[in-house]
Amino acid sequence: MNKKKEISIFIVFLVLIVFAGIFLKLSIFTPTSAGEKQSDIVAALIIQFGAGTTEPEAKNILDNCNLPTYKFDYNIINTPGYYIIVDKNKTNDIRDELRKRPDWTDPVFPDIDKGDYYIITVTGQAIQDKNFLEILEKNNIELEKFIWCRAKFGERPMSGISKERADELKGELEMNKKVFLVQFETIFS
Secondary structure, eight states: OHHHHHHHHHHHHHHHHHHHHHHSOOTTSOSSOTTOOGGGEEEEEEEEEOTTOOHHHHHHHHHTTTOOSEEEESSOOSSOOEEEEEEGGGHHHHHHHHHTSTTOOOOSSOOEEOSSEEEEEEOTTGGGOHHHHHHHHHTTOOEEEOEEEEEEEOSSTTOOEEHHHHHHHHHHHHTSTTEEEEEEEETTO
């Protein structure tokens, strides 16, 4: 009788494990926590570095932020983006001077505050403008090129990190002088 009881308990135990495996979502198979929607998952960070940032430097900056496992792509955008660095005290004067030009187009991105100076993005159209280049020369400002990189999280499709964790990483990365901007790439973008 004792042996029959042990076998029946073992069978009940196996049946419970099978039902649990069928009906419960196991965290091993999901890239995110059960409460998060796929739209709240950040698949990658798109990071804008200043001119002259080499691939090893960019990778080192990311490694110092304790990013989860990621795949790194350096200089992902072939079309260069341009910027100027303007002293915080001169930003309004430079902006006013640029806006006086009839063909000036404000850039898509807002100015990036980096403490004592601002990073002002410049459109590709502006770098061809003789008047714009004269303003830069007059104010002793150099035109620089951005370097765009991607840190893609996880090795499986549909994997990523929470928006909250991505916000933390963004704040930490943007504290670095060589990092100008961090954007999120969602799973569905």
